[in-house]
Amino acid sequence: MEPREPAAVSHSPSTWQQPHPAPASAERGALTEAVAERIRDRGRGRLLVGIDGFTAAGKTSFGHELAAHxxxxxxxxLRATLDDFKNPWKDRHLYDxxxxxxxxxxxxxxxxxxxxxxxxxxxxxxxxxxxCSIDPLPRTDVLVDNTDFARPRLIQG
Incomplete structure:
Protein backbone atom coordinates (compact mmCIF):
# COMPACT_ATOMS: atom_id res chain seq x y z
CA MET A 1 0.00 0.00 0.00
CA GLU A 2 1.42 3.38 -0.96
CA PRO A 3 1.85 5.95 1.84
CA ARG A 4 -0.82 8.63 2.01
CA GLU A 5 -1.32 11.86 3.86
CA PRO A 6 -3.13 11.20 7.18
CA ALA A 7 -6.86 11.94 7.10
CA ALA A 8 -9.08 13.50 9.73
CA VAL A 9 -11.02 11.70 12.43
CA SER A 10 -14.31 13.51 13.12
CA HIS A 11 -15.56 12.81 16.64
CA SER A 12 -19.10 12.99 18.01
CA PRO A 13 -19.71 15.48 20.84
CA SER A 14 -19.03 12.96 23.58
CA THR A 15 -16.27 10.82 22.06
CA TRP A 16 -13.93 13.76 21.61
CA GLN A 17 -14.18 14.35 25.36
CA GLN A 18 -13.12 10.79 26.17
CA PRO A 19 -9.43 10.18 26.84
CA HIS A 20 -7.36 8.88 23.96
CA PRO A 21 -5.04 6.49 25.80
CA ALA A 22 -1.95 4.89 24.40
CA PRO A 23 -2.43 1.26 23.37
CA ALA A 24 -2.61 -0.96 26.45
CA SER A 25 -0.06 -3.45 25.15
CA ALA A 26 1.98 -4.40 22.12
CA GLU A 27 -0.50 -7.21 21.47
CA ARG A 28 -3.46 -4.82 21.53
CA GLY A 29 -1.63 -2.38 19.26
CA ALA A 30 -0.92 -5.22 16.81
CA LEU A 31 -4.56 -6.34 16.96
CA THR A 32 -5.82 -2.80 16.35
CA GLU A 33 -3.46 -2.38 13.39
CA ALA A 34 -4.54 -5.76 11.97
CA VAL A 35 -8.23 -4.77 12.17
CA ALA A 36 -7.43 -1.39 10.56
CA GLU A 37 -5.58 -3.17 7.76
CA ARG A 38 -8.57 -5.44 7.09
CA ILE A 39 -10.79 -2.36 6.88
CA ARG A 40 -8.38 -0.60 4.50
CA ASP A 41 -8.15 -3.76 2.36
CA ARG A 42 -11.91 -3.60 1.74
CA GLY A 43 -11.36 -0.71 -0.66
CA ARG A 44 -12.40 2.92 -0.71
CA GLY A 45 -16.11 2.39 -0.14
CA ARG A 46 -17.65 3.35 3.18
CA LEU A 47 -17.84 0.68 5.85
CA LEU A 48 -19.98 0.75 8.96
CA VAL A 49 -17.96 -0.88 11.74
CA GLY A 50 -19.51 -1.75 15.11
CA ILE A 51 -17.52 -2.24 18.31
CA ASP A 52 -19.40 -4.19 20.97
CA GLY A 53 -18.46 -5.12 24.51
CA PHE A 54 -19.27 -4.93 28.20
CA THR A 55 -19.29 -1.67 30.15
CA ALA A 56 -15.71 -0.47 30.79
CA ALA A 57 -14.26 -3.13 28.47
CA GLY A 58 -12.38 -0.51 26.46
CA LYS A 59 -14.70 -0.06 23.47
CA THR A 60 -14.17 3.70 23.30
CA SER A 61 -10.40 3.40 23.66
CA PHE A 62 -10.28 0.67 21.02
CA GLY A 63 -12.43 2.80 18.71
CA HIS A 64 -10.09 5.78 19.12
CA GLU A 65 -7.04 3.62 18.42
CA LEU A 66 -8.70 1.99 15.41
CA ALA A 67 -9.80 5.36 14.00
CA ALA A 68 -6.26 6.71 14.34
CA HIS A 69 -4.77 3.70 12.51
CA LEU A 78 -16.32 9.39 11.51
CA ARG A 79 -16.21 8.34 15.17
CA ALA A 80 -19.52 7.89 16.99
CA THR A 81 -20.80 6.26 20.15
CA LEU A 82 -24.33 5.14 20.93
CA ASP A 83 -23.89 6.93 24.27
CA ASP A 84 -24.84 10.01 22.25
CA PHE A 85 -28.20 8.39 21.55
CA LYS A 86 -29.29 7.72 25.14
CA ASN A 87 -32.77 8.45 26.36
CA PRO A 88 -33.11 11.11 29.06
CA TRP A 89 -32.06 9.84 32.49
CA LYS A 90 -35.63 9.77 33.79
CA ASP A 91 -36.56 7.32 31.01
CA ARG A 92 -33.51 5.06 31.30
CA HIS A 93 -34.62 3.62 34.63
CA LEU A 94 -38.39 3.33 34.12
CA TYR A 95 -38.58 -0.24 35.36
CA ASP A 96 -36.76 -2.41 37.86
CA CYS A 132 -25.27 12.53 18.00
CA SER A 133 -29.03 12.71 18.57
CA ILE A 134 -28.59 15.94 20.47
CA ASP A 135 -25.67 18.27 20.92
CA PRO A 136 -24.97 18.41 24.64
CA LEU A 137 -25.33 21.94 25.95
CA PRO A 138 -22.24 23.12 27.76
CA ARG A 139 -22.61 25.61 30.59
CA THR A 140 -21.59 28.44 28.30
CA ASP A 141 -23.29 31.07 26.21
CA VAL A 142 -24.91 29.95 22.98
CA LEU A 143 -24.35 32.29 20.04
CA VAL A 144 -26.68 31.88 17.07
CA ASP A 145 -26.59 33.95 13.92
CA ASN A 146 -29.01 34.22 11.06
CA THR A 147 -30.67 36.81 8.87
CA ASP A 148 -33.69 38.26 10.68
CA PHE A 149 -32.92 36.34 13.86
CA ALA A 150 -34.90 38.88 15.89
CA ARG A 151 -38.21 37.62 14.51
CA PRO A 152 -40.75 37.36 17.33
CA ARG A 153 -41.39 33.67 16.71
CA LEU A 154 -37.71 32.93 17.29
CA ILE A 155 -36.94 35.14 20.28
CA GLN A 156 -40.11 34.72 22.30
CA GLY A 157 -39.79 31.96 24.89
Missing part, protein backbone atom coordinates in the same frame (compact mmCIF):
# COMPACT_ATOMS: atom_id res chain seq x y z
CA UNK A 70 -7.31 3.99 9.69
CA UNK A 71 -6.83 7.76 9.35
CA UNK A 72 -3.04 7.33 9.17
CA UNK A 73 -3.56 5.65 5.80
CA UNK A 74 -5.43 8.66 4.41
CA UNK A 75 -8.92 7.24 4.88
CA UNK A 76 -11.20 9.70 6.76
CA UNK A 77 -13.13 8.34 9.74
CA UNK A 97 -33.95 -0.18 39.12
CA UNK A 98 -32.35 -3.00 41.13
CA UNK A 99 -31.51 -5.58 38.45
CA UNK A 100 -30.55 -3.27 35.62
CA UNK A 101 -33.30 -4.69 33.41
CA UNK A 102 -34.96 -1.28 33.09
CA UNK A 103 -31.69 0.31 32.01
CA UNK A 104 -31.02 -2.49 29.53
CA UNK A 105 -34.45 -2.06 27.95
CA UNK A 106 -34.71 1.75 28.07
CA UNK A 107 -31.26 3.34 28.10
CA UNK A 108 -30.84 3.98 24.40
CA UNK A 109 -32.99 5.65 21.78
CA UNK A 110 -32.29 3.02 19.14
CA UNK A 111 -34.88 4.47 16.75
CA UNK A 112 -32.97 7.78 16.65
CA UNK A 113 -29.63 5.99 16.30
CA UNK A 114 -30.94 4.10 13.27
CA UNK A 115 -32.72 7.11 11.76
CA UNK A 116 -29.96 9.70 12.26
CA UNK A 117 -26.71 7.69 12.19
CA UNK A 118 -26.85 4.10 11.02
CA UNK A 119 -29.36 4.20 8.15
CA UNK A 120 -27.98 7.43 6.60
CA UNK A 121 -24.40 6.10 6.83
CA UNK A 122 -25.12 2.91 4.87
CA UNK A 123 -25.80 4.07 1.28
CA UNK A 124 -22.57 4.81 -0.63
CA UNK A 125 -24.08 7.98 -2.10
CA UNK A 126 -25.00 9.43 1.33
CA UNK A 127 -23.20 12.63 2.19
CA UNK A 128 -24.18 13.20 5.81
CA UNK A 129 -25.33 11.59 9.02
CA UNK A 130 -25.67 12.73 12.63
CA UNK A 131 -23.04 11.54 15.08
Missing amino acids: IAESGRPV RESGEGYYRNAYDYASAKRLLLDPARPPEAESCAL
